[in-house]
Amino acid sequence: MRDSEDFDAFYAASSRRVLSHVSAMVGSQSDAEDAVAEAYLKAWKRWTQVRQYGSPEAWVRTVAYRNAVSTWRKAVNRLRAHHRDTVEQEVEALNPNHVAIVAALRQIPADQRRAVVLHHLVGLSVAEIAQETGTAPGTVTSWLSRGRRAMADHLADEHSSTAGQERRDA
Incomplete structure (x- = not known):
């Protein structure tokens, strides 16, 4: 019991x-x-x-x-x-930022996505992620760096295309 x-x-x-x-x-x-x-x-x-x-x-x-x-x-x-x-x-009541982040996460490789989620959403340190994934801390750092850069590119592309559409609509 x-x-x-x-x-x-x-x-x-x-x-x-x-x-x-x-x-x-x-x-x-x-x-x-x-x-x-x-x-x-x-x-x-x-x-x-x-x-x-x-x-x-x-x-x-x-x-x-x-x-x-x-x-x-x-x-x-x-x-x-x-x-x-x-x-x-399209799902109603979702924040556009949430949708953009999930879309950007889907665009990056699985290892990078996992590291980004574990670090930024779960709040694990690099050492904790390395332990959980069974990889070296340097590898986790590399995944985080590449994942952030790739997500920034995807989010910047999303932002610039949205801004361009808003200017055309005005």
């Missing part, structure tokens, strides 16, 4: 945050929901071990990310069709 209460508290405290992070990393809310659900199921099955880790939340986030990547590898055609259908949809 105690394990169940501990896990329930852990899940309640972390599930929304982990879902948000994984969603930003993989670029799809539905794919993230599936991957996160599987990760929490695995955490529950191994809870006596997982709760001993320095950061069970990081473990769940890593497992969820790996689940999503595995799904991508198995169903590339399905994901392309999904993205083709969802990219064109």
